[in-house]
Amino acid sequence: ARAAYIAGCAGTACTIVDREFGVPALGTMAHSWVQLFDSELDAFCAYAKAYPDDCTLLVDTYNVLKSGIPNAIEAFKREVLPRGFRPKGIRIDSGDITYLSKKARVMLDEAGFEDVKIVASNSLDEYIIRDMLLQGAKVDSFGVGERLITASSAPVFGGVYKLCAVEKDGEMIPKIKLSENAAKVTTPGAKKLWRLYDNESGKALADVITLEDETIDDSHDYEIFDPDYTWKRKNVYNFTARQLLQPLFINGKRVYEYQNIDEIKKYCLSQVDTLWDEVTRFENPHNYYVDLSQRLWDVKNDLIKQYSKR
Amino acid sequence: ARAAYIAGCAGTACTIVDREFGVPALGTMAHSWVQLFDSELDAFCAYAKAYPDDCTLLVDTYNVLKSGIPNAIEAFKREVLPRGFRPKGIRIDSGDITYLSKKARVMLDEAGFEDVKIVASNSLDEYIIRDMLLQGAKVDSFGVGERLITASSAPVFGGVYKLCAVEKDGEMIPKIKLSENAAKVTTPGAKKLWRLYDNESGKALADVITLEDETIDDSHDYEIFDPDYTWKRKNVYNFTARQLLQPLFINGKRVYEYQNIDEIKKYCLSQVDTLWDEVTRFENPHNYYVDLSQRLWDVKNDLIKQYSKR
Structure with a gap:
C-alpha cells in the first residue's frame, strides 16, 4: 500500500499503513455490515447515522438497482441530509459495473444527488479500468486491491x-560471467548510472551506464548505442x-535521509512525467534504452574475448 | 522454502530456513566464487579442498563444455579423490541445459565419474522440467527458485x-451475500467440511460441505451433486x-499442537497421494468436486429466493 501510494494511488483500505506510514486510509463498510442487519435499509441508516459526514454505502449485497441504490437514496435522505451533510458516495463491488454505474448515475442524479460519487471495486486492473472508461462507465473512483499489491502481470522479477569487480592491491579488477543467454552475460567493473534528459521537453532520452571514473559532459553532444545491437548509434544533444545512484551507506554508516512520504510521491510522479507516452503505453511500448x-563496452568486449578463448 | 519442503522438495538454498524450521539447506558455490579467482580451475580446486566430502561445482561461468566440465574433472582428481572422497556433482545454470547435460554425462562417465550427479537450475518450472525430461535430459536434481517461491502461474489467489451467520438470542441465523457473479454468492450458515475416501483405492472421491449439525454416515450410500449444476448427481458407496477442519483456537486458547516438519511433509505427501492422477495432470485436469x-443447499436456495424477491 505504501508503494502504491507513492506511485500515485489516493489512499488505502489498509488502516495500519495509515498509522505506520501516513498513507490516507479510505473506505466504506464490508458486506458483513449489511448482512448483519435485518434489512439493507436498516444497515445503511445505521451507517449513515454513525458517519453522516463521510457516508459511502455499499449497494451490491443483494441487488444494486432494485434494492441497493433505492435504499441508499432513502438512507441519505433520512440520516445524512437532516444532519446538514451531503452524502459521499456509493460503492459497487460485483456484477457488470460499467452498466450498473450508468444506471446508478441516472438514479442518483434524479434523486438530487449529482454530487454523490460512484466507487467501483472487484478485481480491477489497468486493463479492466481502461475498458470501463472506454465504454463510458460513470465511475469516479476505482478501488484496486490484489492486482495492485501483488505483481499480478509479472509475478517473477528476475x-x-x-560479481563485477575484485579489489586487489588497491586496484579494481573487472570480472565477467559469460553465458549462452546474452542477457546473463554480466557487465564488468565498478559503474555509474546516468539519465539523460532532453533540455527542451524535459523528457528522459536514455540511461547510460559508465565506468566509475567516467563523467558525461552534457555541454557537448554524446553518442549512445544499443547495448545489444551496437551498430544502432545516435547522437544526443x-x-x-x-x-x-545515491549512496545509502558509506563505511557502514547511513548517509541517506528518509524523506516524507508525500515528498517521495511528488518526486515519483514528476519522474514518471519525464517518460515519453510512447514508453508508458500498454501495447507495443517503445523500448526505453539503457546503454553502455x-x-x-570496450572493457566488457575485451573480457568476453579473453574468456571465450580459454 | 518451508512450504516447498512440506510439499515435497528435498531442501533449500535459503540457509535461515534450515536454522529456523529444520529444512535441509543444500547448495554449491555462487558464480562470484568462480569469478573471484584468477582461473576457473583455481576456484574449483579451492572449493574442493574446502568441501571434499560435499563437492558440487558450478560449471557454467565461462563455457560449460570447453572449460567448466574439464576443469571440474581435473579438480575432482586433484583435490577430492586423493582425500578419499567421491565428488558429489556439477551444476549447470544457463544455456541449453538438456543438450549440455547429455554431453556432460558422457564426459563425466568417460572420466570415471558415473556416480557424479548433474544438477540443473535457471528459472525452472514444472513445464520446463517436464520438457527436459521428455527430451532425455541427464539431470539428477533440479534447483527451482523464483517460480516456486512466488505464485508464478497464479499470482493472485482470490x-x-x-459473513455467513449471526448469533441472535443464542441461535445461529444463516446470512447470504447475493451477486450476479455466481461464484460470489456466499454459502450461508455455520458449516463443516468432509472428505470422502474410496475404501477400495484409498483415493479422494469428493469434498462435501454440510451444515454444522449434520453428520455424513459412511455406513450407507450418500448422494452428492455438483453445486453449480445440481442436476448432476452421483451415489457414493x-x-x-x-x-x-480442525480447531486451532477455542475461546482464545490454542488447542492445536504444532507437528514436526517432517511429520507434516509425510502427511502432505500421503494426502496428495489420495488424489487421482486425472486431477493432478497439467492439461485438462479433471475437476475435483466440492459439493454441498x-x-x-436448501438453506442457500431459500435465502437466494427470499432476498431476490425484495
Missing part, C-alpha cells in the same frame, strides 16, 4: 547477484546528464 | 471475507468420511 558507454 | 449437502 534478479541475479554476480542539448541534454542534461544526471547521476541516478564506449569505454565500458 | 479470497473474500463474508463403500467410502470413509473424514472431517477436514442437500440440507445446506
